[in-house]
Amino acid sequence: MNANSAVEFLVLLLVAASGIAILSKYLRIPYTAALVVGGILLGLVRVPYISPISPGQRPHWLTPDIILLIFLPALVFEGSVKLNIRELARESAPLLILANIGVLLAAAVTGSLVYWTIGLPILTALLFGAIISATDPISVLAIFRDLNMNRRLSVLVEGESLLNDGTAAALFQIMLAAVISGHLSFAKGAGMFLLDVGGGAVLGFACGYGASRITEALDAPEVEITLTTIVAYGTYMAAYHLHLSAIIATVTAGLTVGNVGAKRGMSDSTRAALVSFWEYFAFVMNSLIFLLIGLEVRINTLAQSWRPLLLAVAAVLAGRAVSIYLLVPASNLIAQKIPFRWQHVMVWGGLRGGLALALALSLDPSFPNRNQVLTLTFGVVVFSILVQGLTMKPLLEIIGLASEKPEAQTAAKS
Numbered sequence: 001m002n003a004n005s006a007v008e009f010l011v012l013l014l015v016a017a018s019g020i021a022i023l024s025k026y027l028r029i030p031y032t033a034a035l036v037v038g039g040i041l042l043g044l045v046r047v048p049y050i051s052p053i054s055p056g057q058r059p060h061w062l063t064p065d066i067i068l069l070i071f072l073p074a075l076v077f078e079g080s081v082k083l084n085i086r087e088l089a090r091e092s093a094p095l096l097i098l099a100n101i102g103v104l105l106a107a108a109v110t111g112s113l114v115y116w117t118i119g120l121p122i123l124t125a126l127l128f129g130a131i132i133s134a135t136d137p138i139s140v141l142a143i144f145r146d147l148n149m150n151r152r153l154s155v156l157v158e159g160e161s162l163l164n165d166g167t168a169a170a171l172f173q174i175m176l177a178a179v180i181s182g183h184l185s186f187a188k189g190a191g192m193f194l195l196d197v198g199g200g201a202v203l204g205f206a207c208g209y210g211a212s213r214i215t216e217a218l219d220a221p222e223v224e225i226t227l228t229t230i231v232a233y234g235t236y237m238a239a240y241h242l243h244l245s246a247i248i249a250t251v252t253a254g255l256t257v258g259n260v261g262a263k264r265g266m267s268d269s270t271r272a273a274l275v276s277f278w279e280y281f282a283f284v285m286n287s288l289i290f291l292l293i294g295l296e297v298r299i300n301t302l303a304q305s306w307r308p309l310l311l312a313v314a315a316v317l318a319g320r321a322v323s324i325y326l327l328v329p330a331s332n333l334i335a336q337k338i339p340f341r342w343q344h345v346m347v348w349g350g351l352r353g354g355l356a357l358a359l360a361l362s363l364d365p366s367f368p369n370r371n372q373v374l375t376l377t378f379g380v381v382v383f384s385i386l387v388q389g390l391t392m393k394p395l396l397e398i399i400g401l402a403s404e405k406p407e408a409q410t411a412a413k414s
Contacts, residue, residue, distance in 0.1 A: 009061075010288075016042060017287035030139035032290045032353075033389040036382065039294015062292040067358035069237075071285050073250055075354075077232035078282035079162050080254030081262070082275060087155045088255070093335035094156065094328060099163030102323040107133040107171060110319035114376075117311045123184065124369050127175040131360050131373070132316050132380055134168035135161045136353025138286060139389040140345075147393070147402050153342055157349055165355055166248035170196040172359050179368075200245030201252045207235040208256025215257075216265035224270055225277050228257055247355075289354045293381065302379050308372075309379035316380050320350045341399045348395055351384040 016038055024034035088095065111129030115122045137157050144154045170193050177192075178184040211231045215224050231253050239249035262271050302309060324347045328338050338346075360377040363370045396402035 013288055013291050014284070017284075017291060020291075021287070030389045030392070031142060032139040032286065033386050035287060035290035036294040036297075036385050039291040040297050040299070041294075042291070043295045043297070061288075062296045062357065062361070064358045064362035067289065067354050068246075068362070069240075071289050071354060072247070072358070073232050073236035074278075074281050074285050076162065076165065076236075076247055076250045077228075077254040078278040079158065080251045081228065081258035081278060083155070083159065083162075083255060083258065085255050085259040087151075088159050090336070091152070091156055091159060094331035094338060095159045095163060097327050097331050098160045098323065099167055102160075102327050103133045103164045103167040103171060105327070106319035106323040107168075107175075108319075109322045110315045113315035113318060114312060117315065118308045118376075120369055120372065123175065123179045123182075124373065126184075127172070127179055128312075128373050128376060129319065130168060130171040130175045131377055132352055132356050133171065133319070134165045134352070134355045135350040136355065137161050137349050137351050138353065139385065140349040140351060140392055143392050143396070147396065149396075149401065153345065156338065156342070157346060160346075162251050163248075166197060166200065166245045166251065168355065169247055169359065170245050176363075196243075196245040197248050199242070200239050200248035203239050203242070203244055204235055204249035204252025204254075205256055207231055207238070207249070208253035209260065211253075211257055212261030212265060215261040218265070219267070221267075221270040221273050224266060225274055228261075228274060228278075231257055290385070293354070293357065293385075297378065297382060301375060302382070305375050305379065309376065309383075312376040312380055313383050316352070316384075317347070321347050324350075341401060344399055345392075345396065345401065348388055349392060351388055352381045353385070356381055 017035065020034045020038045021031060024031045027034070107126065107129035109129070110132060111122070111126035114120055114128055115125035118125070120128065141154060141158055143149075144157070173196070174189040174192050175184075178189070208231060211227055214227060218224055218227075232250060235253040236246045236250045239246040262274060266274065324343050328343050328346070332338060356377050360374050363373065367373075393402065
């Protein structure tokens with residue numbers, strides 16, 4: 001790959017993303033689902049003028065390094081910098097329960113079912129459960145905004161997604177070590193988990209707070225926005241090299257910058273510019289990653305593996321359902337009640353995305369059952385984006401949430 005072909009490829013992807021964005025609004029379908037379908041169709045095109053898109057000629061960008069080191073820091077930071085920490089604090093009980101115990105429970109249920117039904121070795125099946133346990137509800141949140149859904153439900157869905165990314169990545173490392181060593185040590189695994197997550201949170205707060213203090217001393221919008229970019233990628237890379245949870249570190253840094261630096265040290269115009277910058281940056285990153293997913297889908301491979309794919313999808317949905325329907329009632333005992341109808345939305349809205357693919361792709365080529373794990377991951381991700389994403393709005397209408405005003409939803413009863 002040379003620089004010319006890479007630039008041509010990028011331009012073509014942006015052109016395709018812009019066209020698909022317009023078309024998805026016209027057709028009123030989730031943007032991410034339209035991107036995946038568009039990527040699949042582009043991958044089937046054989047036109048000389050767009051040869052950089054053709055298989056074998058396009059740059060291979062759907063790799064773990066590119067997803068984890070280029071796409072993910074921006075997406076995680078953008079999601080956290082705009083969240084109100086007081087809203088998250090009010091939902092701290094269900095969010096912490098779901099993002100920690102929920103991920104562990106979902107991974108265990110999913111892995112066990114995959115072991116029993118598909119026949120993967122138990123530790124490899126549990127590793128797959130860890131890979132696929134993180135949620136990526138981008139299209140669901142877009143539907144929420146279009147329907148003016150209750151703000152609290154949006155905070156629950158988005159907050160859980162941001163936090164469970166870090167938990168899933170840490171759990172993946174623990175399970176990978178278990179597969180390689182041949183046994184799983186719960187005590188050692190728990191220690192690694194606490195160190196990864198706790199250390200990442202401390203590092204993220206330190207970086208975010210330090211940047212916030214610098215922001216208070218500045219009055220230069222371009223420099224202040226550049227500083228947030230440095231924080232996003234710098235925090236992520238620092239945690240990555242220190243073997244801490246880079247996602248948790250970046251989330252914590254983003255929350256700190258958004259709730260301390262932006263509110264105390266930025267003017268209203270700078271804050272508006274900051275939000276616009278990160279929204280655009282996230283739009284580009286999401287557009288590229290979902291188009292790349294579509295381009296890399298191997299329809300023939302997925303079709304040949306339809307039976308294990310259906311079993312894997314059922315296992316993932318079962319794991320998600322168990323974690324939500326079991327743990328949300330427990331959190332309702334100590335926090336504001338989450339209505340039963342919202343729980344249905346949280347189960348079906350637990351889409352999977354780029355992080356799952358990055359974790360699966362990061363497995364060494366010599367890793368046992370790597371191809372099967374990768375095929376199952378691709379299949380589940382595509383199913384969640386296309387099927388769950390496209391049926392979310394009808395689900396909201398069926399259970400009576402799409403037609404309610406936000407005030408009525410707040411008082412919704414199970």
